Amino acid sequence: MHILVFVKQVPDASQVRVNYETGTLIREGVPAILNPFEEHAVEEAVRLKNEYGGKVTIITMGPPQASEALKQCLSRGADKAYLLSDRIFAGSDTLATSYALYEGARKIVELEGDVDLFFAGKQAIDGDTAQTGPGIATRFNLPLITYLIKIDELNLEEKYVIATRLTEFGQETIKAPIPVFFTVEESLNILSHSPLPYLIKAEKAEIELLSGKNVPLDKEQCGLKHSPTMVKKAFTPEKRQRGATLSGTFDDVVSQTADKIAPFLKKVS
Protein backbone atom coordinates (compact mmCIF):
# COMPACT_ATOMS: atom_id res chain seq x y z
CA MET A 1 0.00 0.00 0.00
CA HIS A 2 1.25 3.48 -0.84
CA ILE A 3 0.14 6.53 1.14
CA LEU A 4 0.92 10.09 0.08
CA VAL A 5 0.62 12.92 2.60
CA PHE A 6 0.50 16.61 1.66
CA VAL A 7 2.08 18.71 4.39
CA LYS A 8 2.61 22.43 4.79
CA GLN A 9 5.12 24.36 6.82
CA VAL A 10 3.43 27.31 8.52
CA PRO A 11 4.41 30.13 10.84
CA ASP A 12 3.19 29.31 14.33
CA ALA A 13 0.05 31.45 14.16
CA SER A 14 -0.18 31.66 17.93
CA GLN A 15 3.16 33.47 18.07
CA VAL A 16 2.42 35.97 15.35
CA ARG A 17 1.81 39.41 16.84
CA VAL A 18 0.31 42.46 15.28
CA ASN A 19 2.00 45.82 15.13
CA TYR A 20 -1.02 48.06 15.55
CA GLU A 21 0.97 51.13 14.59
CA THR A 22 1.91 49.86 11.14
CA GLY A 23 -0.98 47.44 10.74
CA THR A 24 1.32 44.58 9.86
CA LEU A 25 2.16 41.16 11.25
CA ILE A 26 5.35 40.80 13.22
CA ARG A 27 6.78 37.59 11.87
CA GLU A 28 10.38 37.96 13.02
CA GLY A 29 11.36 35.29 15.43
CA VAL A 30 8.17 33.35 14.79
CA PRO A 31 9.11 29.70 14.40
CA ALA A 32 7.97 27.72 11.37
CA ILE A 33 6.19 24.53 12.33
CA LEU A 34 4.59 21.57 10.62
CA ASN A 35 0.91 22.43 10.27
CA PRO A 36 -0.65 20.65 13.30
CA PHE A 37 -3.28 18.79 11.27
CA GLU A 38 -0.62 17.13 9.16
CA GLU A 39 1.10 15.72 12.23
CA HIS A 40 -2.05 13.68 12.65
CA ALA A 41 -2.23 12.81 8.95
CA VAL A 42 1.33 11.45 9.07
CA GLU A 43 0.63 9.63 12.33
CA GLU A 44 -2.35 7.90 10.73
CA ALA A 45 -0.44 7.06 7.57
CA VAL A 46 2.40 5.47 9.54
CA ARG A 47 -0.04 3.59 11.75
CA LEU A 48 -1.75 2.14 8.67
CA LYS A 49 1.59 1.27 7.10
CA ASN A 50 2.64 -0.59 10.22
CA GLU A 51 -0.61 -2.50 10.23
CA TYR A 52 -1.01 -3.26 6.53
CA GLY A 53 2.50 -2.92 5.09
CA GLY A 54 3.57 -0.54 2.36
CA LYS A 55 5.15 2.87 2.43
CA VAL A 56 4.43 6.50 3.25
CA THR A 57 5.61 9.32 1.01
CA ILE A 58 5.43 13.01 1.93
CA ILE A 59 5.22 16.05 -0.33
CA THR A 60 5.34 19.72 0.46
CA MET A 61 5.44 22.76 -1.78
CA GLY A 62 7.42 25.60 -0.33
CA PRO A 63 10.80 27.28 -0.01
CA PRO A 64 13.92 25.19 0.76
CA GLN A 65 13.45 25.73 4.52
CA ALA A 66 10.28 23.65 4.27
CA SER A 67 12.50 20.55 4.31
CA GLU A 68 12.50 20.99 8.09
CA ALA A 69 8.84 20.06 8.11
CA LEU A 70 9.62 17.08 5.89
CA LYS A 71 12.32 15.86 8.30
CA GLN A 72 9.76 16.01 11.07
CA CYS A 73 7.47 13.73 9.04
CA LEU A 74 10.33 11.31 8.43
CA SER A 75 11.04 11.25 12.14
CA ARG A 76 7.42 10.20 12.64
CA GLY A 77 8.07 7.19 10.42
CA ALA A 78 7.42 8.32 6.85
CA ASP A 79 9.67 6.64 4.29
CA LYS A 80 10.48 9.28 1.74
CA ALA A 81 9.92 13.02 1.37
CA TYR A 82 9.74 15.31 -1.64
CA LEU A 83 10.19 19.06 -1.63
CA LEU A 84 8.44 20.77 -4.54
CA SER A 85 10.17 24.10 -4.83
CA ASP A 86 10.42 26.54 -7.70
CA ARG A 87 10.27 30.31 -7.94
CA ILE A 88 7.53 29.95 -10.50
CA PHE A 89 5.17 28.93 -7.65
CA ALA A 90 5.69 32.13 -5.66
CA GLY A 91 2.48 33.86 -4.67
CA SER A 92 0.20 30.94 -5.60
CA ASP A 93 -3.37 31.10 -4.34
CA THR A 94 -5.22 27.89 -3.51
CA LEU A 95 -6.14 27.10 -7.12
CA ALA A 96 -2.52 27.49 -8.26
CA THR A 97 -1.27 25.60 -5.18
CA SER A 98 -3.54 22.66 -5.85
CA TYR A 99 -2.32 22.66 -9.46
CA ALA A 100 1.36 22.58 -8.43
CA LEU A 101 0.76 19.85 -5.85
CA TYR A 102 -1.27 17.85 -8.36
CA GLU A 103 1.62 17.87 -10.83
CA GLY A 104 4.10 17.11 -8.05
CA ALA A 105 1.98 14.20 -6.88
CA ARG A 106 1.70 12.85 -10.43
CA LYS A 107 5.48 12.85 -10.62
CA ILE A 108 5.63 10.93 -7.36
CA VAL A 109 3.21 8.35 -8.75
CA GLU A 110 5.55 7.98 -11.70
CA LEU A 111 8.59 7.55 -9.44
CA GLU A 112 7.10 5.65 -6.53
CA GLY A 113 4.07 3.90 -7.96
CA ASP A 114 0.29 4.30 -7.63
CA VAL A 115 -1.08 5.86 -4.47
CA ASP A 116 -3.91 4.18 -2.54
CA LEU A 117 -4.59 6.76 0.16
CA PHE A 118 -4.05 10.50 -0.08
CA PHE A 119 -3.99 12.60 3.09
CA ALA A 120 -4.02 16.34 3.66
CA GLY A 121 -4.76 18.39 6.75
CA LYS A 122 -8.20 19.89 7.28
CA GLN A 123 -6.73 23.34 6.90
CA ALA A 124 -3.50 25.27 7.25
CA ILE A 125 -3.35 27.46 10.36
CA ASP A 126 -1.87 30.43 8.50
CA GLY A 127 -4.47 30.80 5.77
CA ASP A 128 -7.31 28.70 7.25
CA THR A 129 -8.79 28.14 3.79
CA ALA A 130 -9.35 24.36 3.83
CA GLN A 131 -9.40 24.35 0.04
CA THR A 132 -6.14 22.83 -1.05
CA GLY A 133 -7.07 19.25 -0.17
CA PRO A 134 -10.44 19.34 -1.96
CA GLY A 135 -8.69 21.08 -4.87
CA ILE A 136 -6.12 18.32 -5.34
CA ALA A 137 -8.75 15.60 -4.97
CA THR A 138 -10.84 17.29 -7.65
CA ARG A 139 -7.92 17.45 -10.07
CA PHE A 140 -7.27 13.72 -9.56
CA ASN A 141 -11.02 13.07 -9.75
CA LEU A 142 -10.83 11.08 -6.51
CA PRO A 143 -13.61 10.54 -3.99
CA LEU A 144 -13.10 13.09 -1.22
CA ILE A 145 -13.70 12.56 2.49
CA THR A 146 -13.14 15.78 4.46
CA TYR A 147 -13.04 16.20 8.25
CA LEU A 148 -11.92 12.60 8.78
CA ILE A 149 -12.04 11.45 12.40
CA LYS A 150 -11.75 7.67 12.02
CA ILE A 151 -10.76 4.98 9.58
CA ASP A 152 -13.11 2.18 10.50
CA GLU A 153 -12.01 -0.40 7.97
CA LEU A 154 -9.46 -0.71 5.22
CA ASN A 155 -9.81 -3.59 2.80
CA LEU A 156 -6.93 -3.77 0.37
CA GLU A 157 -8.11 -6.93 -1.41
CA GLU A 158 -11.52 -5.55 -2.25
CA LYS A 159 -10.09 -2.04 -2.47
CA TYR A 160 -12.42 -0.06 -0.28
CA VAL A 161 -12.30 1.97 2.89
CA ILE A 162 -14.94 2.74 5.50
CA ALA A 163 -14.35 6.01 7.27
CA THR A 164 -16.12 8.43 9.62
CA ARG A 165 -16.17 12.19 9.19
CA LEU A 166 -17.56 15.14 11.09
CA THR A 167 -20.62 16.87 9.72
CA GLU A 168 -22.53 19.92 10.81
CA PHE A 169 -24.80 17.81 12.97
CA GLY A 170 -22.60 14.99 14.11
CA GLN A 171 -20.87 12.30 12.13
CA GLU A 172 -21.36 10.12 9.12
CA THR A 173 -19.73 6.90 8.06
CA ILE A 174 -18.87 6.49 4.41
CA LYS A 175 -17.72 3.63 2.22
CA ALA A 176 -15.53 4.65 -0.68
CA PRO A 177 -13.33 2.82 -3.16
CA ILE A 178 -9.54 3.11 -3.07
CA PRO A 179 -7.83 5.34 -4.15
CA VAL A 180 -9.44 7.95 -1.96
CA PHE A 181 -8.53 11.42 -0.63
CA PHE A 182 -8.87 12.44 3.02
CA THR A 183 -8.54 15.75 4.83
CA VAL A 184 -8.08 15.11 8.53
CA GLU A 185 -9.21 16.48 11.88
CA GLU A 186 -6.97 16.52 14.91
CA SER A 187 -9.18 14.11 16.81
CA LEU A 188 -8.27 11.40 14.28
CA ASN A 189 -5.59 10.07 16.60
CA ILE A 190 -3.29 10.85 19.49
CA LEU A 191 0.27 11.61 18.53
CA SER A 192 2.85 9.08 19.57
CA HIS A 193 6.48 9.84 20.34
CA SER A 194 8.86 9.19 17.49
CA PRO A 195 10.87 6.04 18.23
CA LEU A 196 14.63 6.38 18.06
CA PRO A 197 15.10 4.37 14.84
CA TYR A 198 12.79 6.81 13.01
CA LEU A 199 14.74 9.76 14.38
CA ILE A 200 18.04 8.28 13.22
CA LYS A 201 16.61 7.43 9.81
CA ALA A 202 15.23 10.97 9.47
CA GLU A 203 18.61 12.49 10.27
CA LYS A 204 20.23 10.50 7.46
CA ALA A 205 17.41 10.75 4.92
CA GLU A 206 17.84 12.71 1.73
CA ILE A 207 15.02 15.05 0.74
CA GLU A 208 14.15 14.54 -2.93
CA LEU A 209 13.79 17.74 -4.92
CA LEU A 210 11.06 18.46 -7.43
CA SER A 211 10.85 21.61 -9.54
CA GLY A 212 10.06 22.81 -13.05
CA LYS A 213 13.22 20.98 -14.09
CA ASN A 214 11.89 17.48 -13.46
CA VAL A 215 8.13 18.07 -13.25
CA PRO A 216 6.26 19.00 -16.43
CA LEU A 217 4.32 22.18 -15.64
CA ASP A 218 1.86 24.36 -17.47
CA LYS A 219 3.30 27.78 -16.61
CA GLU A 220 -0.07 29.39 -17.34
CA GLN A 221 -1.40 27.82 -14.15
CA CYS A 222 1.45 28.69 -11.78
CA GLY A 223 2.21 31.39 -9.28
CA LEU A 224 0.87 34.83 -8.45
CA LYS A 225 0.29 35.88 -12.05
CA HIS A 226 -1.97 32.93 -12.78
CA SER A 227 -3.82 32.85 -9.50
CA PRO A 228 -7.46 33.91 -9.92
CA THR A 229 -7.69 35.56 -6.50
CA MET A 230 -5.65 38.63 -5.60
CA VAL A 231 -5.13 40.44 -2.35
CA LYS A 232 -6.45 43.96 -2.57
CA LYS A 233 -5.38 44.99 0.89
CA ALA A 234 -4.48 43.56 4.25
CA PHE A 235 -5.22 45.28 7.51
CA THR A 236 -5.34 44.55 11.20
CA PRO A 237 -8.73 44.12 12.79
CA GLU A 238 -9.66 46.43 15.56
CA LYS A 239 -8.00 45.26 18.73
CA ARG A 240 -10.44 43.85 21.21
CA GLN A 241 -10.57 45.98 24.33
CA ARG A 242 -10.92 44.72 27.82
CA GLY A 243 -14.56 45.27 28.67
CA ALA A 244 -16.36 46.11 31.86
CA THR A 245 -15.59 44.28 35.05
CA LEU A 246 -18.94 43.51 36.66
CA SER A 247 -18.80 44.67 40.22
CA GLY A 248 -20.90 44.76 43.37
CA THR A 249 -21.90 42.04 45.79
CA PHE A 250 -21.78 38.42 44.65
CA ASP A 251 -25.56 38.44 44.09
CA ASP A 252 -25.33 41.72 42.16
CA VAL A 253 -22.77 40.23 39.83
CA VAL A 254 -24.92 37.14 39.34
CA SER A 255 -27.88 39.36 38.38
CA GLN A 256 -25.88 41.54 36.05
CA THR A 257 -24.43 38.49 34.33
CA ALA A 258 -27.84 36.88 34.01
CA ASP A 259 -29.17 40.06 32.37
CA LYS A 260 -26.39 39.99 29.78
CA ILE A 261 -27.04 36.34 28.99
CA ALA A 262 -30.85 36.43 29.17
CA PRO A 263 -31.39 37.24 25.47
CA PHE A 264 -29.86 33.84 24.67
CA LEU A 265 -32.12 31.85 26.98
CA LYS A 266 -33.90 28.99 25.27
CA LYS A 267 -37.61 29.62 25.09
CA VAL A 268 -39.75 27.23 27.04
CA SER A 269 -43.27 26.53 25.96
Next chain:
Amino acid sequence: MIDLSKKDSDISHYKDIWVFIEQTDGKPAAVSFELLTKARELASQRGCGVVAAAVGKSVSHLAADVFKYGAEKFYIIENEIFANYRTEPYRDAICELVIKYKPEVFLVGATTQGRDLSGTVATALRTGLTADTTGQEIDPKTGYLWMTRPTFGGNLMATIYCPKHRPQMSTVRPGVFKAVPVDDPKEGEIISEKINFTEDQIVKKILKKVISGEGAVNLGFYDVIVSGGKGMGSKENFGMIKELADLLGGTWAGSRMAVQLGYIPQSRQVGQTGQTVHPKLYIACGISGAIQHLVGMQTSDTIIAINTDREAPVFDVSNYCIVEDAVKFLPKLIEKLKNMQKFGG
Protein backbone atom coordinates in the same frame (compact mmCIF):
# COMPACT_ATOMS: atom_id res chain seq x y z
CA MET B 1 -16.83 15.32 -13.80
CA ILE B 2 -17.89 18.30 -15.80
CA ASP B 3 -16.76 19.25 -19.26
CA LEU B 4 -14.79 22.47 -18.80
CA SER B 5 -14.69 23.16 -22.52
CA LYS B 6 -18.37 24.07 -22.24
CA LYS B 7 -17.61 26.85 -19.78
CA ASP B 8 -17.91 30.33 -21.28
CA SER B 9 -14.59 32.13 -20.95
CA ASP B 10 -16.01 35.59 -21.73
CA ILE B 11 -16.54 37.00 -18.26
CA SER B 12 -18.86 39.75 -19.49
CA HIS B 13 -21.49 37.05 -20.10
CA TYR B 14 -21.74 36.30 -16.37
CA LYS B 15 -24.64 37.96 -14.50
CA ASP B 16 -26.48 37.93 -11.21
CA ILE B 17 -25.64 37.02 -7.67
CA TRP B 18 -26.31 33.45 -6.73
CA VAL B 19 -26.74 31.91 -3.31
CA PHE B 20 -26.41 28.20 -2.65
CA ILE B 21 -29.34 27.07 -0.53
CA GLU B 22 -27.92 24.45 1.77
CA GLN B 23 -30.22 21.84 3.24
CA THR B 24 -29.95 18.65 5.23
CA ASP B 25 -32.86 16.21 5.04
CA GLY B 26 -34.88 19.03 3.50
CA LYS B 27 -34.17 21.47 6.34
CA PRO B 28 -32.51 24.66 5.11
CA ALA B 29 -29.38 26.07 6.76
CA ALA B 30 -30.03 29.49 8.30
CA VAL B 31 -26.92 30.92 6.66
CA SER B 32 -28.55 30.55 3.23
CA PHE B 33 -31.15 33.20 4.11
CA GLU B 34 -28.50 35.44 5.63
CA LEU B 35 -26.70 35.27 2.31
CA LEU B 36 -29.86 36.02 0.31
CA THR B 37 -30.33 39.15 2.40
CA LYS B 38 -26.75 40.24 1.72
CA ALA B 39 -27.11 39.31 -1.94
CA ARG B 40 -30.03 41.76 -2.26
CA GLU B 41 -27.82 44.58 -1.11
CA LEU B 42 -24.97 43.58 -3.42
CA ALA B 43 -27.35 43.11 -6.34
CA SER B 44 -28.86 46.57 -5.94
CA GLN B 45 -25.36 48.05 -6.05
CA ARG B 46 -24.45 45.95 -9.04
CA GLY B 47 -27.81 46.38 -10.77
CA CYS B 48 -28.45 42.67 -11.21
CA GLY B 49 -30.69 39.90 -9.95
CA VAL B 50 -30.64 37.61 -6.91
CA VAL B 51 -30.84 33.93 -7.68
CA ALA B 52 -31.02 30.90 -5.39
CA ALA B 53 -29.91 27.38 -6.26
CA ALA B 54 -30.49 24.14 -4.40
CA VAL B 55 -29.75 20.48 -4.93
CA GLY B 56 -31.45 17.69 -3.01
CA LYS B 57 -33.87 14.81 -2.99
CA SER B 58 -36.66 17.32 -2.63
CA VAL B 59 -36.11 21.06 -2.32
CA SER B 60 -39.06 22.76 -4.00
CA HIS B 61 -40.71 23.25 -0.59
CA LEU B 62 -37.94 25.76 0.17
CA ALA B 63 -39.20 28.11 -2.55
CA ALA B 64 -41.51 30.15 -0.30
CA ASP B 65 -38.66 31.02 2.06
CA VAL B 66 -36.23 31.57 -0.76
CA PHE B 67 -38.57 34.17 -2.31
CA LYS B 68 -39.38 35.65 1.08
CA TYR B 69 -35.70 36.47 1.52
CA GLY B 70 -35.46 38.07 -1.85
CA ALA B 71 -34.53 35.58 -4.54
CA GLU B 72 -36.16 36.29 -7.90
CA LYS B 73 -35.39 32.91 -9.36
CA PHE B 74 -34.86 29.50 -7.81
CA TYR B 75 -32.97 26.84 -9.72
CA ILE B 76 -33.48 23.38 -8.35
CA ILE B 77 -32.16 19.93 -9.15
CA GLU B 78 -34.12 17.20 -7.42
CA ASN B 79 -33.23 13.55 -7.49
CA GLU B 80 -33.19 10.55 -5.14
CA ILE B 81 -29.39 10.40 -5.41
CA PHE B 82 -29.11 13.76 -3.63
CA ALA B 83 -30.90 12.54 -0.49
CA ASN B 84 -27.67 12.86 1.47
CA TYR B 85 -24.99 15.41 0.78
CA ARG B 86 -22.07 13.87 -1.07
CA THR B 87 -19.27 15.95 -2.52
CA GLU B 88 -19.06 14.62 -6.04
CA PRO B 89 -22.68 14.50 -7.24
CA TYR B 90 -23.46 17.85 -5.59
CA ARG B 91 -20.41 19.37 -7.25
CA ASP B 92 -21.40 18.07 -10.66
CA ALA B 93 -24.97 19.34 -10.27
CA ILE B 94 -23.86 22.82 -9.19
CA CYS B 95 -21.25 23.00 -11.95
CA GLU B 96 -23.89 22.15 -14.54
CA LEU B 97 -26.04 25.04 -13.34
CA VAL B 98 -23.12 27.45 -13.28
CA ILE B 99 -21.96 26.51 -16.76
CA LYS B 100 -25.45 26.82 -18.14
CA TYR B 101 -26.60 30.02 -16.39
CA LYS B 102 -23.30 31.88 -15.75
CA PRO B 103 -23.61 33.60 -12.39
CA GLU B 104 -21.23 36.49 -11.77
CA VAL B 105 -21.07 35.84 -8.02
CA PHE B 106 -21.69 32.59 -6.18
CA LEU B 107 -22.05 32.66 -2.39
CA VAL B 108 -22.03 29.61 -0.16
CA GLY B 109 -22.29 29.32 3.64
CA ALA B 110 -18.99 28.48 5.33
CA THR B 111 -20.47 25.43 7.00
CA THR B 112 -18.98 21.94 6.91
CA GLN B 113 -21.05 21.19 3.83
CA GLY B 114 -20.43 24.55 2.19
CA ARG B 115 -16.68 24.37 2.67
CA ASP B 116 -16.54 20.83 1.35
CA LEU B 117 -18.60 21.77 -1.69
CA SER B 118 -17.11 25.12 -2.62
CA GLY B 119 -13.49 23.94 -2.71
CA THR B 120 -14.27 21.24 -5.20
CA VAL B 121 -16.67 23.38 -7.27
CA ALA B 122 -14.17 26.22 -7.62
CA THR B 123 -11.42 23.85 -8.68
CA ALA B 124 -13.66 22.04 -11.15
CA LEU B 125 -14.65 25.42 -12.65
CA ARG B 126 -11.08 26.76 -12.44
CA THR B 127 -12.15 29.89 -10.69
CA GLY B 128 -11.10 31.69 -7.53
CA LEU B 129 -12.64 31.04 -4.14
CA THR B 130 -12.28 33.20 -1.06
CA ALA B 131 -12.99 31.07 1.97
CA ASP B 132 -14.62 31.90 5.26
CA THR B 133 -15.29 35.57 4.59
CA THR B 134 -16.84 38.03 7.02
CA GLY B 135 -17.34 40.96 4.64
CA GLN B 136 -18.72 41.41 1.11
CA GLU B 137 -18.76 44.63 -0.88
CA ILE B 138 -19.07 45.66 -4.52
CA ASP B 139 -16.33 47.93 -5.83
CA PRO B 140 -18.32 50.87 -7.26
CA LYS B 141 -15.74 51.42 -10.02
CA THR B 142 -15.15 47.96 -11.43
CA GLY B 143 -18.15 46.07 -10.10
CA TYR B 144 -15.84 43.42 -8.68
CA LEU B 145 -16.74 41.73 -5.44
CA TRP B 146 -14.45 42.57 -2.53
CA MET B 147 -14.34 39.73 -0.06
CA THR B 148 -12.80 40.26 3.37
CA ARG B 149 -11.63 37.41 5.55
CA PRO B 150 -9.61 36.90 8.73
CA THR B 151 -6.31 35.01 8.51
CA PHE B 152 -3.59 34.05 10.98
CA GLY B 153 -6.13 33.11 13.62
CA GLY B 154 -7.94 36.41 13.29
CA ASN B 155 -4.79 38.53 13.69
CA LEU B 156 -4.95 39.92 10.16
CA MET B 157 -7.77 40.76 7.74
CA ALA B 158 -7.34 40.47 3.99
CA THR B 159 -9.57 41.83 1.26
CA ILE B 160 -9.50 39.55 -1.77
CA TYR B 161 -10.95 39.91 -5.25
CA CYS B 162 -11.13 37.77 -8.33
CA PRO B 163 -10.92 40.01 -11.39
CA LYS B 164 -10.57 37.66 -14.36
CA HIS B 165 -12.44 34.48 -13.49
CA ARG B 166 -16.12 33.79 -13.08
CA PRO B 167 -18.04 33.15 -11.01
CA GLN B 168 -16.46 35.07 -8.14
CA MET B 169 -16.93 32.53 -5.37
CA SER B 170 -16.81 32.83 -1.66
CA THR B 171 -17.93 31.09 1.46
CA VAL B 172 -19.37 33.29 4.18
CA ARG B 173 -19.39 32.54 7.87
CA PRO B 174 -22.77 31.82 9.41
CA GLY B 175 -24.09 34.58 11.63
CA VAL B 176 -22.13 37.40 10.01
CA PHE B 177 -25.10 38.83 8.16
CA LYS B 178 -28.65 39.02 9.42
CA ALA B 179 -31.49 37.35 7.55
CA VAL B 180 -34.18 39.95 6.85
CA PRO B 181 -37.28 39.10 4.78
CA VAL B 182 -38.31 41.49 2.02
CA ASP B 183 -41.29 43.77 2.69
CA ASP B 184 -43.43 42.61 -0.22
CA PRO B 185 -42.21 39.17 -1.30
CA LYS B 186 -42.98 38.33 -4.90
CA GLU B 187 -43.67 34.94 -6.30
CA GLY B 188 -40.42 34.11 -8.03
CA GLU B 189 -39.75 31.69 -10.81
CA ILE B 190 -38.82 28.06 -10.06
CA ILE B 191 -36.68 26.46 -12.71
CA SER B 192 -36.25 22.75 -12.34
CA GLU B 193 -33.28 21.13 -14.04
CA LYS B 194 -32.66 17.47 -14.63
CA ILE B 195 -29.37 15.75 -14.19
CA ASN B 196 -28.76 12.47 -15.92
CA PHE B 197 -26.68 10.41 -13.64
CA THR B 198 -27.66 7.53 -11.47
CA GLU B 199 -26.74 6.01 -8.12
CA ASP B 200 -24.44 3.39 -9.65
CA GLN B 201 -22.25 6.20 -11.02
CA ILE B 202 -21.57 7.51 -7.51
CA VAL B 203 -18.75 5.68 -5.77
CA LYS B 204 -19.26 7.01 -2.25
CA LYS B 205 -21.96 5.39 -0.13
CA ILE B 206 -23.17 6.72 3.20
CA LEU B 207 -23.53 3.84 5.64
CA LYS B 208 -24.54 5.65 8.79
CA LYS B 209 -25.41 9.12 10.08
CA VAL B 210 -25.15 10.01 13.75
CA ILE B 211 -26.57 13.16 15.27
CA SER B 212 -24.11 14.13 17.92
CA GLY B 213 -24.60 13.93 21.64
CA GLU B 214 -21.59 13.69 23.86
CA GLY B 215 -19.03 12.75 21.28
CA ALA B 216 -17.53 14.55 18.33
CA VAL B 217 -19.37 17.73 17.53
CA ASN B 218 -18.92 20.63 15.20
CA LEU B 219 -18.69 23.51 17.62
CA GLY B 220 -18.94 25.99 14.76
CA PHE B 221 -22.61 25.18 14.46
CA TYR B 222 -23.65 26.78 17.75
CA ASP B 223 -24.55 30.38 18.59
CA VAL B 224 -23.59 29.91 22.23
CA ILE B 225 -20.57 28.05 23.58
CA VAL B 226 -19.90 27.60 27.27
CA SER B 227 -16.32 26.63 27.77
CA GLY B 228 -14.37 25.45 30.80
CA GLY B 229 -10.71 25.16 31.71
CA LYS B 230 -8.47 23.85 34.42
CA GLY B 231 -10.09 26.29 36.83
CA MET B 232 -13.28 24.20 36.82
CA GLY B 233 -11.38 21.83 39.05
CA SER B 234 -13.00 18.51 38.15
CA LYS B 235 -14.84 16.58 35.52
CA GLU B 236 -17.97 16.60 37.70
CA ASN B 237 -17.95 20.39 37.74
CA PHE B 238 -18.34 20.35 33.98
CA GLY B 239 -21.92 19.37 34.75
CA MET B 240 -22.51 23.10 35.38
CA ILE B 241 -20.95 24.02 32.07
CA LYS B 242 -23.22 21.56 30.28
CA GLU B 243 -26.29 22.71 32.18
CA LEU B 244 -25.66 26.36 31.33
CA ALA B 245 -24.98 25.49 27.68
CA ASP B 246 -28.23 23.59 27.57
CA LEU B 247 -30.21 26.49 29.09
CA LEU B 248 -28.89 28.71 26.31
CA GLY B 249 -29.49 26.24 23.50
CA GLY B 250 -25.76 26.10 22.96
CA THR B 251 -23.03 23.57 23.43
CA TRP B 252 -20.05 23.05 25.73
CA ALA B 253 -16.33 22.99 25.11
CA GLY B 254 -13.04 23.64 26.84
CA SER B 255 -9.35 24.40 26.87
CA ARG B 256 -6.52 22.01 26.15
CA MET B 257 -5.82 21.78 29.87
CA ALA B 258 -9.38 20.58 30.35
CA VAL B 259 -8.68 17.91 27.73
CA GLN B 260 -5.38 16.91 29.29
CA LEU B 261 -6.95 16.64 32.73
CA GLY B 262 -9.61 14.35 31.29
CA TYR B 263 -12.49 16.77 31.93
CA ILE B 264 -13.61 16.81 28.27
CA PRO B 265 -12.80 14.89 25.04
CA GLN B 266 -10.32 16.39 22.57
CA SER B 267 -13.10 16.76 20.03
CA ARG B 268 -14.44 19.64 22.13
CA GLN B 269 -11.19 21.56 22.48
CA VAL B 270 -11.20 25.17 21.33
CA GLY B 271 -8.00 26.77 20.07
CA GLN B 272 -5.05 26.46 17.79
CA THR B 273 -5.02 22.68 17.88
CA GLY B 274 -8.73 22.34 18.46
CA GLN B 275 -11.63 24.00 16.70
CA THR B 276 -11.89 27.65 15.75
CA VAL B 277 -15.22 29.08 16.80
CA HIS B 278 -17.01 32.39 16.41
CA PRO B 279 -20.33 32.10 18.21
CA LYS B 280 -22.54 35.01 19.18
CA LEU B 281 -21.72 34.32 22.84
CA TYR B 282 -18.67 32.59 24.31
CA ILE B 283 -18.53 32.07 28.07
CA ALA B 284 -15.08 31.14 29.35
CA CYS B 285 -15.04 29.63 32.83
CA GLY B 286 -11.75 29.03 34.62
CA ILE B 287 -9.75 29.53 31.41
CA SER B 288 -6.62 31.67 31.64
CA GLY B 289 -6.68 32.75 27.99
CA ALA B 290 -3.37 31.46 26.66
CA ILE B 291 -2.77 32.73 23.14
CA GLN B 292 -3.34 29.24 21.72
CA HIS B 293 -6.80 29.34 23.23
CA LEU B 294 -7.56 32.92 22.22
CA VAL B 295 -6.81 32.36 18.52
CA GLY B 296 -9.64 29.83 18.51
CA MET B 297 -12.33 32.09 19.98
CA GLN B 298 -11.38 35.77 19.88
CA THR B 299 -13.66 36.52 16.93
CA SER B 300 -16.74 35.59 18.96
CA ASP B 301 -19.28 38.43 19.03
CA THR B 302 -19.53 38.64 22.80
CA ILE B 303 -17.13 37.07 25.28
CA ILE B 304 -17.87 36.69 28.96
CA ALA B 305 -15.11 35.36 31.20
CA ILE B 306 -15.26 34.11 34.77
CA ASN B 307 -11.89 33.82 36.46
CA THR B 308 -10.56 34.24 39.99
CA ASP B 309 -7.46 36.01 38.68
CA ARG B 310 -8.18 39.65 37.85
CA GLU B 311 -5.11 39.70 35.59
CA ALA B 312 -5.97 36.61 33.56
CA PRO B 313 -5.28 37.37 29.86
CA VAL B 314 -8.71 36.07 28.88
CA PHE B 315 -10.13 39.33 30.25
CA ASP B 316 -8.19 41.31 27.63
CA VAL B 317 -10.55 40.00 24.95
CA SER B 318 -13.71 39.85 27.07
CA ASN B 319 -16.68 42.19 26.86
CA TYR B 320 -17.66 41.35 30.43
CA CYS B 321 -15.17 40.36 33.09
CA ILE B 322 -16.33 38.48 36.15
CA VAL B 323 -13.74 38.07 38.87
CA GLU B 324 -15.30 35.21 40.79
CA ASP B 325 -14.87 31.53 41.59
CA ALA B 326 -16.64 29.85 38.69
CA VAL B 327 -17.50 26.76 40.71
CA LYS B 328 -19.48 28.90 43.14
CA PHE B 329 -20.73 31.40 40.60
CA LEU B 330 -22.19 29.09 37.95
CA PRO B 331 -24.79 27.35 40.17
CA LYS B 332 -26.16 30.75 41.22
CA LEU B 333 -26.16 32.01 37.67
CA ILE B 334 -27.96 28.90 36.45
CA GLU B 335 -30.55 29.23 39.23
CA LYS B 336 -31.15 32.87 38.34
CA LEU B 337 -31.45 32.11 34.63
CA LYS B 338 -33.88 29.28 35.26
CA ASN B 339 -36.07 31.68 37.21
CA MET B 340 -35.94 34.20 34.42
CA GLN B 341 -36.82 31.51 31.92
CA LYS B 342 -39.80 30.42 33.98
CA PHE B 343 -41.13 33.80 34.96
CA GLY B 344 -39.90 35.86 32.08
CA GLY B 345 -37.54 37.93 34.18
